[in-house]
Amino acid sequence: MAGGLGLVLVGASFLHILTWFALVGLLSGKARWEERMLADEHPAYSEYAARVGRFLPGPGRIR
Secondary structure, X not given: OHHXXXXXXXXXXXXXXXXXXXHHXXXXXXXXXXXXXXXXXXXXXXXXXXXXXXXXXXXXOOO
């Protein structure tokens, strides 16, 4: 996502911005799907996910 943001800043077109938002949405959805699978497979994952962020430390924690 960071690399995509860099390309958006360099390209600075509406299509670049739209594509980057689509990428963020896709990767966020994929991460949520994987987190559900992890929680099903590993019971301690919910406790871990409550302490750490999804993409950055802090934001995106599971409550």
